[in-house]
Amino acid sequence: MRDMTAELGVTVVAGFLGAGKTTLVNHLLQHSDGRRLGVMVNDFGALNIDEALVDNRRDDLITLSNGCVCCSLQGELSSSIESMIKRRGGELDHLLIECSGVSDPERVVNVLGYPRIRARARLDAVITLVDAALDHADLSPALRHLVSSQIDNADLVVINKTDLVDEQTIAQLEQAILLPGSRHVRATQAALPADFVFWPASSEAPMFRRVHSVSSPATSIEALGLETLSWKREGVVDMNELSALLHDMPQQILRFKAIVRLEDGRVLALQRAAGRLTSWELENWQKGESQLVFIGENSPSLWEWLTLRLDMLSE
Numbered sequence: 426m427r428d429m430t431a432e433l434g435v436t437v438v439a440g441f442l443g444a445g446k447t448t449l450v451n452h453l454l455q456h457s458d459g460r461r462l463g464v465m466v467n468d469f470g471a472l473n474i475d476e477a478l479v480d481n482r483r484d485d486l487i488t489l490s491n492g493c494v495c496c497s498l499q500g501e502l503s504s505s506i507e508s509m510i511k512r513r514g515g516e517l518d519h520l521l522i523e524c525s526g527v528s529d530p531e532r533v534v535n536v537l538g539y540p541r542i543r544a545r546a547r548l549d550a551v552i553t554l555v556d557a558a559l560d561h562a563d564l565s566p567a568l569r570h571l572v573s574s575q576i577d578n579a580d581l582v583v584i585n586k587t588d589l590v591d592e593q594t595i596a597q598l599e600q601a602i603l604l605p606g607s608r609h610v611r612a613t614q615a616a617l618p619a620d621f622v623f624w625p626a627s628s629e630a631p632m633f634r635r636v637h638s639v640s641s642p643a644t645s646i647e648a649l650g651l652e653t654l655s656w657k658r659e660g661v662v663d664m665n666e667l668s669a670l671l672h673d674m675p676q677q678i679l680r681f682k683a684i685v686r687l688e689d690g691r692v693l694a695l696q697r698a699a700g701r702l703t704s705w706e707l708e709n710w711q712k713g714e715s716q717l718v719f720i721g722e723n724s725p726s727l728w729e730w731l732t733l734r735l736d737m738l739s740e
């Protein structure tokens with residue numbers, strides 16, 4: 426039951442790896458219309474690259490790294506929410522919590538239900554992003570289960586990246602993954618109207634009704650049959666070696682994110698999701714180091730291969 430007396434509205438942003446969660450958070454930061462937003466991001470690797478990819482609002486940004494907001498992070502999550510409320514609570518209008526791509530939002534919802542948090546913050550909605558261009562049938566059964574649970578536990582599902590697929594593919598996806606009667610919208614670049622997310626505490630936001638909430642699957646990286654690898658070095662990386670690595674990268678690597686310093690002084694952000702690589706120049710990277718994070722299937726030969734190739738980046 427939503428406690429409308431609690432002062433801070435909270436939106437939980439969920440969805441599988443690369444579905445567009447950070448894109449949505451950035452879109453909301455850009456369309457906050459004067460609202461003061463706090464952001465908590467939870468990345469899957471030991472390095473929190475999302476911290477640098479979320480728009481420059483560092484004051485109101487708390488990062489949780491290494492994993493899924495499940496067993497291991499639940500304590501850290503509750504203390505971070507509490508400290509966000511204490512430190513910034515009076516100054517914030519709304520809090521966005523971005524889950525990692527391998528976590529189930531219901532875990533965060535549980536933490537928001539702790540009495541000492543519930544008294545100060547109210548859950549407005551769980552919004553789950555779905556990558557319309559990802560062939561969900563290619564995922565392992567454990568990952569398909571995770572994605573279903575992320576979708577079934579949402580108040581609003583956003584079918585994102587509709588620019589990459591045709592109408593028939595979108596309709597088939599909706600048919601396959603959505604529960605009957607569940608709220609969903611289609612989007613490109615996660616460009617959701619801001620009033621889908623922010624509403625006054627006094628209103629009941631009738632458009633959001635959870636169809637039902639399902640119990641969370643195990644979402645530890647290991648239980649999902651996944652492995653992560655984080656790589657960090659002071660200084661520049663060899664772009665030729667990195668391009669070759671990206672060219673050769675097998676599909677078993679489900680997600681890749683990096684911030685790299687190049688010899689010519691530029692800093693590049695690179696990422697790959699559902700086999701698509703994007704890169705852009707990053708202005709706000711103050712550190713002298715380069716960072717890369719990978720998540721993929723747990724196959725020893727894959728990670729041996731990757732480790733060897735990473736050794737070549739900074740020689």
Ligand SMILES: Nc1nc2c(ncn2[C@@H]2O[C@H](COP(=O)(O)OP(=O)(O)OP(=O)(O)O)[C@@H](O)[C@H]2O)c(=O)[nH]1
Nearest residue numbers: 441442443444445446447448526586613614698703
């Ligand atoms: N073509 C296209 N690309 C998109 C769209 N939305 C997001 N992207 C790109 O998809 C990639 C992943 O987006 P993110 O917002 O980082 O995804 P995420 O869900 O935060 O990823 P994780 O935190 O790793 O789980 C980025 O390169 C985005 O620029 C879209 O609607 N269309």
